[in-house]
Amino acid sequence: ETGSEDIDILPNGLAFISSGLKYPGLKSPEPDKPGEIFLMDLNEDNPRAVELRISRGFDLASFAPHGISTYID
Numbered sequence: 001e002t003g004s005e006d007i008d009i010l011p012n013g014l015a016f017i018s019s020g021l022k023y024p025g026l027k028s029p030e031p032d033k034p035g036e037i038f039l040m041d042l043n044e045d046n047p048r049a050v051e052l053r054i055s056r057g058f059d060l061a062s063f064a065p066h067g068i069s070t071y072i073d
Contacts (some may be wrong), residue, residue, distance in 0.1 A: 006065075006066075006067045006068045017037070019036045019070070
C-alpha cells in the first residue's frame with residue numbers, strides 16, 4: 001500500500017525490502033501502520049514479497065525504516 005523505501009539484494013538472490021517510512025509533517029496514507037520488512041526470493045519464477053515477523057520486545061509502534069543494509073560474515 002505505502003510502497004517500499006529501500007532494497008538490499010544478497011548474492012544468493014534474496015532481497016530484503018523496507019517499507020513504511022514516515023517523515024514528520026508529510027501526509028502518510030496509513031499513519032498508524034508500523035513499518036515492515038519484506039523478503040523476496042528473486043530466484044523464483046514469480047517472486048512475491050513476504051512480510052517478515054519482527055521479534056517480540058521490538059518497538060513496532062514507532063518503526064518507520066529508512067534504508068536497509070545487510071552484513072555477510
